[in-house]
Amino acid sequence: MLKPPDDGKARAVADRASIFPLEVSRLSFSDRGRTLIDDVSFRMEGRGITILMGANGAGKSLLMRLLHGLLQPTSGTITWGGRPLDVEVRARQAMVFQRPTMLRRSAEDNLRFVLGHLPGPAQDARVEELLADAKLEHIRKTPARLLSGGEQQRLAIARARATDPDVLFLDEPSASFDPASTFAIEELIRRVHADGTKIILITHNVGQARRLADDVVFVSRGRIDTHQPAAEFFAKPRSRTARAYLEGRLDLDALDYL
Amino acid sequence: MSESGSIFSLALGLVLSGDAELWSIIALSLRVSLTAVALACLIGLPLGAFLAVVRFPGRGAAVALLNAFMGLPPVVVGLFVYLMLSRSGPLGVFGLLYTPAAMIVAQTILVTPLIAALARQSLADLHGEYDELFRSLGLSTGATIAALIWDGRYSLSTAALAGFGRAIAEVGAVIIVGGNIEHVTRVMTTTIALETSKGNLALAMALGLILIALALGVNAAVLALNRTARRLAYA
Ligand SMILES: Nc1ncnc2c1ncn2[C@@H]1O[C@H](COP(=O)(O)OP(=O)(O)OP(=O)(O)O)[C@@H](O)[C@H]1O
Ligand SMILES: [Mg+2]
Numbered sequence: 001m002l003k004p005p006d007d008g009k010a011r012a013v014a015d016r017a018s019i020f021p022l023e024v025s026r027l028s029f030s031d032r033g034r035t036l037i038d039d040v041s042f043r044m045e046g047r048g049i050t051i052l053m054g055a056n057g058a059g060k061s062l063l064m065r066l067l068h069g070l071l072q073p074t075s076g077t078i079t080w081g082g083r084p085l086d087v088e089v090r091a092r093q094a095m096v097f098q099r100p101t102m103l104r105r106s107a108e109d110n111l112r113f114v115l116g117h118l119p120g121p122a123q124d125a126r127v128e129e130l131l132a133d134a135k136l137e138h139i140r141k142t143p144a145r146l147l148s149g150g151e152q153q154r155l156a157i158a159r160a161r162a163t164d165p166d167v168l169f170l171d172e173p174s175a176s177f178d179p180a181s182t183f184a185i186e187e188l189i190r191r192v193h194a195d196g197t198k199i200i201l202i203t204h205n206v207g208q209a210r211r212l213a214d215d216v217v218f219v220s221r222g223r224i225d226t227h228q229p230a231a232e233f234f235a236k237p238r239s240r241t242a243r244a245y246l247e248g249r250l251d252l253d254a255l256d257y258l
Numbered sequence: 259m260s261e262s263g264s265i266f267s268l269a270l271g272l273v274l275s276g277d278a279e280l281w282s283i284i285a286l287s288l289r290v291s292l293t294a295v296a297l298a299c300l301i302g303l304p305l306g307a308f309l310a311v312v313r314f315p316g317r318g319a320a321v322a323l324l325n326a327f328m329g330l331p332p333v334v335v336g337l338f339v340y341l342m343l344s345r346s347g348p349l350g351v352f353g354l355l356y357t358p359a360a361m362i363v364a365q366t367i368l369v370t371p372l373i374a375a376l377a378r379q380s381l382a383d384l385h386g387e388y389d390e391l392f393r394s395l396g397l398s399t400g401a402t403i404a405a406l407i408w409d410g411r412y413s414l415s416t417a418a419l420a421g422f423g424r425a426i427a428e429v430g431a432v433i434i435v436g437g438n439i440e441h442v443t444r445v446m447t448t449t450i451a452l453e454t455s456k457g458n459l460a461l462a463m464a465l466g467l468i469l470i471a472l473a474l475g476v477n478a479a480v481l482a483l484n485r486t487a488r489r490l491a492y493a
Contacts, residue, residue: 070390091396101391104409104492113405114395145491163395 020046027076038222048214094165100156102144134158150181269463287445291425294365306377327371336434356437364431369421376417412487
């Protein structure tokens, strides 16, 4: 399924890898007296697709925002390739949000917005390529905010891909989509991955996680319960809560909001 | 009743006959107010966007001041500009007092806070929506401001129209700094004030009709802009 980068545009593997490993040490985030991320430490390499799973409110989106530097931790450190998380590191990453932000422009101009550094013809060529891969050519002139949910999500992924990121964060990219849209989005994610981009993705869709994951991080109540290779995780999760989650059982201890 | 009716038909006749004096007054009014609004947009839009985007100490006070300046009394602005431009004033050497340029300066000062305050309001909402994406993309403050102004273009046009409505209708500032000199600085509002006091009601009424038509036109344009923006989901 994975194609090697075929367009010569993807940056060299070694160059991309310089942003890794991701090292998180004693990371905490509190807000109004609630500890939402609780003393988390882990290390992540620059290959593959990592899936974050866990119950609603577990802290997955929060953790992702912290890793991307959109939120400042209350304590603890995050380094990417030994460097602190600064603007330069963030510029090598991209994020697609749970509710994608569409600029008040056409679908095509949403892509051009992040391609301003490319001269005319190169920019045109890149736009064509991105639109084609996201299957959006027929609606390129449509205002992005009038696109369907699935189309908006594909456009958001294409726009993130346009920045040629070393890391792509995706927060539930196919929540509430039909199987065909979900498939289209997964295909697109595989393409980005084939560019050499590390994928970190949140999903509640166990089927999707099984299809995409190389490794799984299970988050529960602001902590990392387990971080395992995917095959191992789905066969034998090392956490009681994760087992309950996968089997669709309620583990009342894991739920904050009940 | 019949008297005001005949004044009304005289006024309508003036408008329709293309009376040269009438139209030169209208042309000057438009030139002054449109230039003032253009300048006010050049200053006010980036200023409003800046206040919507950048956090700095004293920002709250700056916004409060801007909102207060939205309602500046035109005569006070006129007086201020008069003092600046009068021969003994700091800018007196330019000899701008009683010229259209002075009127443009006064109206620019009058409507810049209005345009900036309205821009800040609508761009603050837009910025709330775009902020995480722009930070994720590592956009600079300048690029953020430019993108917000472009994506907020419909609501900003509405702000510009509001500024034009205020500029074209005010009389206090232009009469002080322009002096209402025939063929030089007479605009619609100052002419109405003068001709009414002289009892020349037909000309005053003719200009009044034009002003009302302009006001209606501005409102229609705002309505059309809002409708287009909503249709394109750009609102
Ligand atoms: N920026 C923030 N500031 C303060 N609290 C926050 C912030 N973002 C999220 N929270 C709180 O942190 C907790 C975890 O939220 P988060 O969005 O990370 O959950 P999640 O695991 O992504 O859940 P879901 O599966 O429902 O998306 C929630 O209780 C939420 O209210
Ligand atoms: Mg979430």
